[in-house]
Amino acid sequence: MNVFDWLSNMDMPATDKFKIVEVRFKNGRKDFYRNTEGLNLTTGDAVIVEVPNGHHLGHVSLQGELVRLQMQKKKITDNEEIKKIYRIAHQKDLEKYEEVKKRELPTLYRTREIIRDLKLDMKLSDIEYQADNTKATFYYSADDRVDFRELIKLLAGEFKIRVEMRQISLRQEAGRLGGIGVCGRELCCSTWLTEFKNVATSAARYQNLSLNPSKLSGQCGRLKCCLNYELETYIEALEDIPKVEGPLLTEKGDAVLQKTDIFRKIMWFGYGEENTWHPLNIQRVNAILRMNQEGKKPASLDKDESEEKAPVEALNSDLMKMDQKFKNKSKKKKKKKKKGGGNGPHPNSNKPQSQE
Secondary structure (H helix, E strand, C coil): CCCCCCCCCCCCCCCCCCCEEEEECHHHCEEEEECCCCCCCCCCCEEEEEECCEEEEEEEEECCHHHHHHHHHCCCCCCCCCCEEEEECCHHHHHHHHHHHCCHHHHHHHHHHHHHHHCCCCEEEEEEECCCCCEEEEEEECCCCCCCHHHHHHHHHHHCCEEEEEECCHHHHHHHHCCECCCCCECHHHHCCCCCCCCCCHHHHHCCCCCCHHHHECCCCCECHHHHCCHHHHHHHHHHCCCCCCCEECCCCEEEEEEEECCCCEEEEEECCCCCCEEEEHHHHHHHHHHHHCCCCCCCCCCCCCCCCCCHHHHCHHHHHHHHHHHHHHHHHHHHHHHHCCCCCCCCCCCCCCCC
């Protein structure tokens, strides 16, 4: 949950420096505290802050003018309800806090056993001890309202602490536990996402995703938050895509829409008898839709009119000319042979005759 302070290298007036600081606690929980003592803080410093009936330890995550913008974004007013920062944490404070954190895991296991014994319909996901070891916050999720009054009595008597039960949603639970998503990165809810917006199945339909719950759901069991990231871009690109409610009517047959490439603006259609898909741009699809509305049908998806077939005689005209040519040559040869006569000497030959 670290943030980048893009104003840190800029010289700001010391008198006008914003005195409220954002402090981060366990599993990304953040809150705002007032730097009344004028401490020289840097991002990442461990500080001791004021909490009801005690103190707690956190780390500075943001300061300066960006804190003012964050408070405006989250609609938090600058009033007396904002607690103050006591001091920068010493080494003894850090060592004591590490010892307190060691109690969280055994307390979690023991509390789950108590919940099973009381047969309460709730799921305990995390425990956060206060740095002064006087209070513990139990984070749980449940579908219905839970009566945990008896549970609080048992926990306070066994662990000798003040108990606070805080119900969280399934997405907040996934953010506190953390994990790796199907994309190979850490969960958005546990790294940088702080506000959970509603995600509907229509977001998957706009992006031509298969409505498979196992692929669209995150580790929390709800629809993935990343379905909303590119939704506006898809909606803007879909404004140019024509709405095809039925098949395209052609003389070759009815073509059904199989696939749409939204950003390349190409739509694939296929005939019922064929397994091949024919890509068409949106201009051609609109033209066919207009023809169908007028009661006309193009010859095919890519041609409006069918090509006229040439008659068979025209196709064989070249062969007929060649045959006629060879017939004429053979007739001439036969005529020459007839004029030449037999094999004897020609009567007008110049061969000398013998005298008796």
